[in-house]
Each structure stands twice: as structure tokens, then as C-alpha cells.
Amino acid sequence: MELFHEISRKGPILDxxxxxxxxxxxxxxxxxxxxxxxxxxxxxxxQIPDIVTSLILLNGLCETGHIKEALKLFEAMRNSGLELDVVPYAILIDGLCKVGLVKVAKELFHQLSDKGLKPNVCTYRVMISGQCKDGLPNEAYRLFGSMGDNGCSSDSCCSNVMIRGFLRNNYTSKATQLLTEMVGKGFSADIFTATLFMDFIVYSNGSILL
Known part of the structure; x- marks a missing residue:
């Protein structure tokens, strides 16, 4: 950084x-x-970084919790004329959910259609997870159910995230029902979902299965 200050003082504006x-x-x-x-x-x-550098920075800022800076970079990217696909939106939505700004993430998610973009499986998974962690499993399930309407089929990972969301919010019957549906489609519970189910079975003396 000292080199940057030295160049800025003595030389022209950095490109x-x-x-x-x-x-x-x-x-x-x-x-x-x-x-x-x-x-x-x-x-x-x-000036703003090129798209590759911008995505690296956006992801890094979100991963380290610097959401304010990430939002500024994202707005600069949108205003610069860069052709943005769903990737930067997914990165920022994930970052917003991680710091509890689920409402802002939801607004950004719904902006995708306004921009002519369709959320991919990753974007849905992030939004579903964020809503479940925010205590909104029913809202998350509505979003989960709407995936097919947008031409995006739910996968095993999304299903597992939704099941864990139900379990963590004590919606055990809905979690069990969704697990049954998931298995019927050829999906399987991952280790995290299976462990969470086992914990609930132990603590409920098996009543979760009744």
C-alpha cells in the first residue's frame, strides 16, 4: 500500500x-x-475493475463480511455498463444472507427477473438457506416450490437445504414429508441432513417418525 501512495503522489492517476x-x-x-x-x-x-477482478473482489468482500464495500462495488459494476449475469447477484445474495440481511437479499433476488436474468440452482439454494436461517421456512418452501416455474429444477442439494431448514425451525413433519418425496425422486439425504434427523430422533424418542 505504501507503494500505491508513492505512485499516486509522484505519478499520473493509476489506470x-x-x-x-x-x-x-x-x-x-x-x-x-x-x-x-x-x-x-x-x-x-x-474506475472499476474488469469483470474477472470484480467477481474475485465481490466474493472476497462477501466472504469476509465487508458487505458495505461489496454493495458499493456491485452498484459500480451495474452502473458501469458491464454485462452482468446471475453470478455476481448470487455472490451478493449469499453475502447478504450470511450477515442476516435477508430482506435486502430477497429484494436483490427479485431484481433478477427485472434484468432479464433467471436465478440458477445455486441462487435458489442460497436464498432458501438464508430465509430458513432467518426463521422463514414457509417462505423458503414457497420459493423452493416455485423453482420449476422458472425452468430451474430443484436438485438434491436444494432439497437437503430445505429439509434442514424445516428441522432447524422445528417443522419436523414437513421435513419428514419432504424427505419422503425427495427419496421418491431418487435423491438421498446428505450426511448433514441425516445427522440432523438422527439428533431429532434421539431427542424426541423416535416420535419424529410417527
Missing amino acids: TVTYATLLQSMFQLGRVSTTCELLRKMLASG
């Missing part, structure tokens, strides 16, 4: 490539605060 190189280097070194400061300077100068 996008130089900014992108510095950003990726700082992030790889684990200097997240420095990366955020550098990103703020870059955006303030009217």
Missing part, C-alpha cells in the same frame, strides 16, 4: 489494470482493510 493488480495482490496477502481502502479510491476516481 484500471494497475488498480486491479494492486487489488488482487492486497487481497491475496489477506490485507482486506487495505483492499477496501484501495477499492474506495478506485471507485472515487471513476
Whole structure:
């Protein structure tokens, strides 16, 4: 970062490539605060990273909980004219859900159709998981059920996430029903779902199966 300040003082304004190189280097070194400061300077100068660098940074900022900076970068990406597909939306939705901003994530999710984009399985899984963790299993299940309407079939992973969401919110009968449906479609419970079911069986003396 000292090199960046030195170049900024003595030389011309840094170009996008130089900014992108510095950003990726700082992030790889684990200097997240420095990366955020550098990103703020870059955006303030009217520049944004290319799409590849932007996605790396967006994912990194979300993974480290720097949602405010991630939102700023995402808005800059949208306003820059970059052709955005569903990937950056999925990354940000995941980041928002992880910090409990499920309502904001939901708004972003519904913006996909306005942009002519269709959520993929990953995007659905993230949104379903976020709503379940926020204590909204019924809302999550409605979203789960709407996947086919948008041409996106639920997979084993989505089904497992939904079942775990039911269990963690004490909707055991719905979890059992969905598990039965899932098995009927040829899916199977993963180790996390199976373990959670076993825990409930133990604590309920087997009544979960009745």
C-alpha cells in the first residue's frame, strides 16, 4: 500500500489494470482493510475493475463480511455498463444472507427477473438457506416450490437445504414429508441432513417418525 501512495503522489492517476493488480495482490496477502481502502479510491476516481477482478473482489468482500464495500462495488459494476449475469447477484445474495440481511437479499433476488436474468440452482439454494436461517421456512418452501416455474429444477442439494431448514425451525413433519418425496425422486439425504434427523430422533424418542 505504501507503494500505491508513492505512485499516486509522484505519478499520473493509476489506470484500471494497475488498480486491479494492486487489488488482487492486497487481497491475496489477506490485507482486506487495505483492499477496501484501495477499492474506495478506485471507485472515487471513476474506475472499476474488469469483470474477472470484480467477481474475485465481490466474493472476497462477501466472504469476509465487508458487505458495505461489496454493495458499493456491485452498484459500480451495474452502473458501469458491464454485462452482468446471475453470478455476481448470487455472490451478493449469499453475502447478504450470511450477515442476516435477508430482506435486502430477497429484494436483490427479485431484481433478477427485472434484468432479464433467471436465478440458477445455486441462487435458489442460497436464498432458501438464508430465509430458513432467518426463521422463514414457509417462505423458503414457497420459493423452493416455485423453482420449476422458472425452468430451474430443484436438485438434491436444494432439497437437503430445505429439509434442514424445516428441522432447524422445528417443522419436523414437513421435513419428514419432504424427505419422503425427495427419496421418491431418487435423491438421498446428505450426511448433514441425516445427522440432523438422527439428533431429532434421539431427542424426541423416535416420535419424529410417527
